[in-house]
Amino acid sequence: MKKSFVRAAALVSTLGLAVAPLASSAMTTTAFGPGDLVKGSGSAVYYFAVNGKRYVFPNDKTYFTWYKDFSTVKQLSDGMLSTIPLGGNVTYRPGVKMVKITTDPRTYAVDQSGVLRHVGSEQLAETLYGLNWKGLIDDVPDAFFTNYRVGTAIAVATEYRPADVTAQTTNINFDKQLDSTKMTVTIGTKDNGFVPPTLTVKKGTAVTWTNSDGTEHNVTGNGWKSDMLKYNQSYTYTFNTVGSFDYKDSNFPVMQGTVNVVN
């Protein structure tokens, strides 16, 4: 199993992350939410973030800094996956590895939000990452280096404790500094509906619906309703009471969704 994955990943290394071939008739689900790993019938795995977008793992090395296997990946219908806009690329989990590019000898530690911090000496690298530090450097392909920003160099070892930085960056939402009090649902075609169809939010969360379809849609709840939304137009409603709130598109009642509001 492991071997076959490695081969598959090498073949598609520029096309996003591949999972080991699963049973081809895997069941799809509509029950997914922010923080989940999702995929379609293809092999690429994405992180579904609180802003309603999917983030790409540019290669398997990036994925394995965050997850140790693919056991939590949820498979969506291709239509539903296509409705979710791409948000960007996932960067290395801070603290796990050091990175460099092939055409520059500088080695960097990864800090939150993909900020790279130059590790100026072998001695410093050894203090931070131990005797085996050379085995903890990954070459980031040039074309993915643009996902990172170069910050200040690490002056002294006490500024940056790899284990602490990793522990503090619990998930990709946090690493991307996404605001969990604002969530987005994407409106797809009549067939794909609202994505995700069910969303669970904390009381006080502002939910935004954005239309990604060329056809106009609306969001109609019990006592709240948007105008007709054209392509790329949005509507926001804040849920301040606990409960379960169903809504639909009044023009296409087959399109339905639910927001569960919890304390």
Add this chain to the structure above:
Amino acid sequence: MKRFSSLIFGSALLLSPFTSLPASAATLSPGDLIKGPGEAVYYYGTNGKRLVFPTSKTYFTWYSDFSQVKTVTAGELAEIPLGGNATYRPGVKLVKITTDPKVYAVASNGTLRWIETEQVVKDLYGADWNTKIDDIPDAFFINYTIGSSVKNASDFQPSAQTAAALDINTDRALGNGATTNPIIPTLPTTPSSTPSVPDTNGSLTFTQSKTTLQSGDILSLTTQASHPSGIKRIELYFDDTLIKSCDVSFSCNGETQIPLSGTKSAYTVKTIVTTLSQTVLTESKTLPVAIDDSSKVRISLGQSTITPNQAASIVADIDSSIAILRVDLSVNGIIVKGCADGARQCRWSDVVSGANVGQSMPVFARVTDTLGRTYTSKTLTLTIGTNDSPSVVVTPVKTSIFAGESLEVTVSASDNDGISQIDVMNGNVVLKSCMSAQPCTVSTGPWMNAETFLLFSGAAKDTKGMTGTADATDVVHVVAH
């Protein structure tokens, strides 16, 4: 759909193995194609950085072969920082991603415009339009920005788009410059849908990474200019000192540090653009120096007056919008504590040594973020007295309320001499005064204005008349319904 995955490994463009190239170092000028000892080819941009071609298809929208590639040494290549990824030349191809059926036309500076109907695609790209679509790998889709959609064939002219994008420098400089320098997240990113034809007077856009300055900050200045005759030189000035000049470039970016010992209340930044026809365009702006960042870095003193040999305590709370590198707490010009664990709170408590009765000492917190920028709290005063001030604590029961809601705020105080009076305050307004040592609680509100912050503070008097305050220790956020 044919994929190129067999062609490319490691995501940079490979030269075909039989291409022979001169191995000597070359004199570089902006617009050159360069490679090192490895096989990847880069575009040397006017910003002095090298752009990566993420796929061979990207390369071949701009060039038909590798005949123009110059070879530099590994050391020379390493000195040129990466400046991001090249995007498709406008108008040449249609693009999509594998997991979304939408087909996009490419406009200037990597702007993608969804073509809404098949009929419009046919009108623009001919009956064989579906042979002109490339799948862009998901991981490179982020190099593009999504613009407005193309509803009618008249919304987009592929050949005019291609013609306007003479080369990669032009393509990037004509549109928005957000992707040319990934270090500046604050550049405007309004998607431009059509190539802007330079007017006869030329135009210039001058942007600053900050609108207010603090000592120690890194300020980044960017100028983008266009003129029918071409641009000869762009100069960037800070405080009338030249910090960067760029020759034969449409854009120029420079960074400078705001002086640490500065006494000015504002600095002037300026750009001067000289065109090839000797016309001079100039723009200047005045950026005020911010005195504090007390909204983002809040500081409080346990007691504002202490007796000699009594311990003082400082608590600094840092706003979640700052990516903390380190927090320094300063008393009387000496950094007494450095917190480098990334936590949002930094505390210090110790005896202030060498202080005399009557002495007043400034106390502030300075936060450095991971990009090297600094944020400073407001400065409080710690005084050494013969009688210490009461220690005061403010506790609102909630950290956020809805507009129209009320809340309870409690102030408690303690002092060796006993407490005679406690006040609960909102700003300078005393909400309630209690004439006893018991905690003083007030129900306040309803607070109607959404998206505001309420600052509650407390004051207490000991039985000998010494006053202590707890200043804005807690902020309540009023959120809209």
